[in-house]
């Protein structure tokens with residue numbers, strides 16, 4: 001009963017007009033780091049001081065003009081921002097509406113992750129830290145962090161499941177070339193969840209290190225902080241739309257959700273704007289009914305992982321079930337607390353997109369627009385087919401292409417060789 005009341009309360013807050021100050025700030029969080037019932041900071045005693053100092057430092061830079069100037073200078077001159085908001089003409093014709101692509105794939109290092117890695121490393125520098133640690137699954141966040149560390153001359157240790165070290169060898173080589181130490185993790189299933197456990201363990205015994213988390217997950221203030229650093233995406237969408245169509249909001253925003261950072265960045269400045277529908281794609285894997293899935297919102301139950309409360313893929317004993325998706329970047333058994341909350345109160349509409357639907361969407365974008373997307377981003381593209389009947393010819397749809405497909409070429413080639421090949425018109 002309490003939850004229902006709480007949720008209704010939260011829904012009311014979410015729908016309050018832009019600019020009013022309820023208990024929710026711009027990123028949708030309350031003072032204790034909760035989004036509705038999700039979030040918080042469930043951390044061992046030994047980290048309390050560290051996390052408190054981080055919180056203080058983060059809230060201090062949020063409104064600090066000199067921090068923003070330094071950060072935005074890097075985003076512009078190093079990352080290459082603003083990323084284009086591209087009107088995809090042939091894709092729009094195909095779906096009978098107006099589709100704009102937010103091109104995070106064109107950023108330095110090939111995805112949105114660099115926005116956050118640079119924000120956090122500037123914060124680390126201000127706190128006087130010299131050693132950075134990070135977790136990585138597919139290696140994208142590891143590469144972004146190693147890049148930021150090379151740029152700042154900082155020591156970098158990246159924890160990565162041993163299975164992923166073998167699967168993602170190119171990214172491992174990149175991290176090493178950038179000067180990072182890659183620590184293969186051999187606890188649990190040797191994947192992202194275990195790498196994150198290991199990073200947290202290391203952090204407990206080396207609390208002087210700065211832990212750069214790669215998505216809107218982890219204990220408060222990380223989900224809020226990562227969302228804040230990614231919010232440059234929707235900040236740009238606003239003025240880019242104004243410039244292109246004479247109004248600063250779309251009818252609909254679409255993004256894929258792994259931990260939730262590119263989606264949060266895309267939604268951030270529109271969370272309280274009810275004119276804008278938010279539609280998220282999570283990874284259905286082989287289908288939510290098969291068990292081979294990473295569709296946390298669809299099948300997850302409430303639990304605690306990596307320092308925060310969220311929806312989790314777990315069995316009745318609370319054991320985490322190993323997630324599956326063809327896309328390594330969406331292969332996480334939890335979900336950012338904000339997205340668990342937005343889905344629960346109906347602020348977002350969420351689809352589980354299966355592997356084959358994402359692969360078809362990737363192929364379609366490649367052939368219609370000459371853009372090879374990351375497989376994660378292809379999950380967002382597959383939303384177009386799901387929503388096609390709801391589109392009106394005048395609608396403005398903005399879809400974030402979170403990353404480029406270079407890293408996924410092996411998977412694409414293998415996949416299109418084993419299914420009827422659209423290249424041959426089969």
Ligand SMILES: *Cc1c(COP(=O)(O)O)cnc(C)c1O
Pocket residue numbers: 111112113140141214215216256257258259260261262263329330374376377402403404
């Ligand atoms: C890591 C990654 C994702 C998933 O992470 P979010 O935090 O949910 O954004 C999506 N797309 C790409 C290209 C990635 O590298």
